[in-house]
Amino acid sequence: MKRRGRARVSRFAVAALAVALAIALVHGASALCGLGEWVGVLSGTPVPGVSLEVAALGAAVHVASWLALVVVAPVLALAAALESASRAVLARASRTSSP
Amino acid sequence: MDRPPDAPPSRLARASRAALCLAVATLLWVPAVHLLFEGDAGPEGRARTRRALLDAQLALADDDDARARALARMRAANAEWDFMGRTFLSLALANHALDAPEDRARALAVIDALLEETLRLEAAHGQAHFLMPYVHAGTFRDASGRSVFVDGELALVMAARQRVEPSERWRAPLAERVARIAAQLERGPVLSAESYPDECWTFCNTIALAALRTSDAVTGDDHGRLLARWVETARAELVDPATGLLVSSYRHDGTHLDGPEGSSIFLAAHMLELIDPAFAREQYALARAHLGVSFAGFGWAREWPASWAGPADVDSGPIVPLVGASAGASGMALVGAAAFGDARWQTALHASLALAAFPVRDGRGLRYAASNQVGDAVLLYALALGPLWRRVGPPPPAPVAMGGAR
Numbered sequence A: 001m002k003r004r005g006r007a008r009v010s011r012f013a014v015a016a017l018a019v020a021l022a023i024a025l026v027h028g029a030s031a032l033c034g035l036g037e038w039v040g041v042l043s044g045t046p047v048p049g050v051s052l053e054v055a056a057l058g059a060a061v062h063v064a065s066w067l068a069l070v071v072v073a074p075v076l077a078l079a080a081a082l083e084s085a086s087r088a089v090l091a092r093a094s095r096t097s098s099p
Numbered sequence B: 001m002d003r004p005p006d007a008p009p010s011r012l013a014r015a016s017r018a019a020l021c022l023a024v025a026t027l028l029w030v031p032a033v034h035l036l037f038e039g040d041a042g043p044e045g046r047a048r049t050r051r052a053l054l055d056a057q058l059a060l061a062d063d064d065d066a067r068a069r070a071l072a073r074m075r076a077a078n079a080e081w082d083f084m085g086r087t088f089l090s091l092a093l094a095n096h097a098l099d100a101p102e103d104r105a106r107a108l109a110v111i112d113a114l115l116e117e118t119l120r121l122e123a124a125h126g127q128a129h130f131l132m133p134y135v136h137a138g139t140f141r142d143a144s145g146r147s148v149f150v151d152g153e154l155a156l157v158m159a160a161r162q163r164v165e166p167s168e169r170w171r172a173p174l175a176e177r178v179a180r181i182a183a184q185l186e187r188g189p190v191l192s193a194e195s196y197p198d199e200c201w202t203f204c205n206t207i208a209l210a211a212l213r214t215s216d217a218v219t220g221d222d223h224g225r226l227l228a229r230w231v232e233t234a235r236a237e238l239v240d241p242a243t244g245l246l247v248s249s250y251r252h253d254g255t256h257l258d259g260p261e262g263s264s265i266f267l268a269a270h271m272l273e274l275i276d277p278a279f280a281r282e283q284y285a286l287a288r289a290h291l292g293v294s295f296a297g298f299g300w301a302r303e304w305p306a307s308w309a310g311p312a313d314v315d316s317g318p319i320v321p322l323v324g325a326s327a328g329a330s331g332m333a334l335v336g337a338a339a340f341g342d343a344r345w346q347t348a349l350h351a352s353l354a355l356a357a358f359p360v361r362d363g364r365g366l367r368y369a370a371s372n373q374v375g376d377a378v379l380l381y382a383l384a385l386g387p388l389w390r391r392v393g394p395p396p397p398a399p400v401a402m403g404g405a406r
Helices: A011-032 A035-041 A054-095 B011-036 B045-062 B064-077 B079-099 B101-125 B134-136 B148-164 B169-188 B202-219 B224-237 B262-272 B278-292 B327-339 B343-356 B373-384 B385-390
Strands: B294-295 B300-303 B359-362 B365-368
Touching: A011 B373, A035 A054, A035 B327, A054 B011, A054 B343, B011 B343, B011 B365, B045 B064, B045 B079, B045 B278, B045 B343, B045 B365, B045 B373, B064 B079, B064 B373, B079 B101, B079 B148, B079 B373, B101 B148, B101 B169, B134 B365, B134 B373, B148 B169, B148 B202, B148 B385, B169 B224, B169 B359, B169 B385, B202 B262, B202 B343, B262 B278, B262 B327, B278 B294, B278 B327, B294 B343, B300 B343, B300 B385, B327 B373, B343 B365, B365 B373
Parallel strands: none
Antiparallel strands: B294 B300, B359 B365
């Protein structure tokens, strides 16, 4: 019977990288949609042709996705790397200690 | 039951390891994020930012259509911003003219054009053109019926222009404006003039005081006694007991309205440098302590101190939940930090600016998407200030009461 091997990358690492990528995609889409110009509402400046409520929502998406891209995504990527490295180290230690 | 040595780790062990990795990654990354945004926070970076902001502001001044759109966008929220954008750009240009003599003629030409246009608009539409609509909701207590918001900033710009290079064009208008302000201050029960009916603002009154001092440096007049009495009165009547900071607004009789606010006090402290440097530094230090925040290499300012529950308003801009950051207060904090040589906080504030104000660099220069023309002009002023105040010089020693002695 073929023995089932352990995956080289954990589900956590895959999930963390997927979320980091999703954050980058959301922010990219937000920038492509022009929401970057709506952040003027942060200074109380209206966006021409857009109601304050809609502009505030668009700006919130852009700001939140930007902050997530700068702070959260790198943390997730770094954590995925750390987790994969720790798995490799533990696996090696386990192999060396096996009789 | 014992687990075999080569069994895969339990779900709990996997979750614990993931949580530990997340914690370590957070501890490694978060304190380092600011390094990504400090590229322009040092002296050379600030000089580049100043040049790029200046280029963008000058390009806007030359482009009638773009300028009309920018002003219309600001006036839709607050007509004051139209006026203040002119003031801060002119003050930045006055400083730049002193700092870069090769640009002086161009800078003075822009200041002159802004002054001409502003005076024309004031003459055509009255001071209300640059004020919020509630100016019509009451009657000024002072018989002149004038707003020191408009008179003070116009006088300061004229005086700054004259201090850079005197022009006959502005001699009489400056003298007239200064005489009006001085008379209005003298008539006030707490030596303050109204910006709106029965509403005095520390922001506007300290600008007016700086205008008198700058004008004195140009003309040789001496308003020293009035200025010293203003500080004495402010210390006694206009200080918030909880913080020691000057309140931001008050009635004509001195009754406090709003408590200290970040969008006023940092600039007020900078203006007071020309009047009473010790008081100015004391106010800055208190503002820094009560309103300044630093975290993980970033800096920002709150609009209200912990002891005062105030709302977000047109001056503060929206207040960021949890951290309490205010765009208006943080912009003015850059002026304060630059004026008082608070280098560490200045770097942290610039890092926040690069992170959260969304800089846009294009063929015209630099602007901030989260800001507007007046915001960018304030940032430019924060990067340019210094030469003008040095040219005005420190206030003369306070007059000593000599009694009958000879």
